[in-house]
Amino acid sequence: MKKITEIIFLLSLLSWTSYAAVNDFCVADLKAPDGPSGYPCKPINEVTADDFVFSGLVEGNTTNPFNAALTSAFVTDFPGLNSLGISAGRLDIGKGGSIPMHTHPGATELLILVEGEITAGFMTPFHLYTKALKPGDVIVFPQGQLHFQVNSGNEKATAFLAFSSANPGAQLLDLLLFGNSLPSEIIAETTFLDVEQVKKLKARFGGIGIVSS
Numbered sequence: 001m002k003k004i005t006e007i008i009f010l011l012s013l014l015s016w017t018s019y020a021a022v023n024d025f026c027v028a029d030l031k032a033p034d035g036p037s038g039y040p041c042k043p044i045n046e047v048t049a050d051d052f053v054f055s056g057l058v059e060g061n062t063t064n065p066f067n068a069a070l071t072s073a074f075v076t077d078f079p080g081l082n083s084l085g086i087s088a089g090r091l092d093i094g095k096g097g098s099i100p101m102h103t104h105p106g107a108t109e110l111l112i113l114v115e116g117e118i119t120a121g122f123m124t125p126f127h128l129y130t131k132a133l134k135p136g137d138v139i140v141f142p143q144g145q146l147h148f149q150v151n152s153g154n155e156k157a158t159a160f161l162a163f164s165s166a167n168p169g170a171q172l173l174d175l176l177l178f179g180n181s182l183p184s185e186i187i188a189e190t191t192f193l194d195v196e197q198v199k200k201l202k203a204r205f206g207g208i209g210i211v212s213s
């Protein structure tokens, strides 16, 4: 009788552990639509080690108006991150380049500088927190805060990023203000910039109505 009880106990443990293994992670099925709690899970028998490794955090192409590149390892690049609330990235900023003011409404960000010098910071309505970072420095941008990164050194700069979300997203201030069809006169009124300056920025950030408004 004792033996049977032991066997039943072991069997129940076995079913418990296999159940736990299925639910400890949920590799994204990127073919299915994204939902508020992430992507649906890929069937467990189709999951491989490659789902948990991302080999793409290589140097980005900085030949663009910002002279900078963000290479992402978000859930859409790296399905193993699904539902884990974490992701990574790499920032390459050429000499004189910058990442414009932006926020990640749903994620706190860490920036770990490995090469060059980056001046980074964020601001609240009452304070500015900014510092020139050296290799080995780590800065945290608390969730939702408007922040920026500028290469303030004499060579290219490289940093690695970590986010407290599998899909942090980003809202770029310049794109929101100057990258759409909001009439230049309204932008000028709400920002106190001149209409001519607004048109110049619209041309830079892809806004509509550069000529007529």
Ligand SMILES: *[C@@H]1O[C@H](CO)[C@@H](O)[C@H](O)[C@H]1NC(C)=O
Pocket: 061, 062, 063, 064
């Ligand atoms: C980098 O981007 C520029 C502009 O899009 C392009 O002309 C160039 O070929 C790219 N370089 C590499 C190495 O992909």
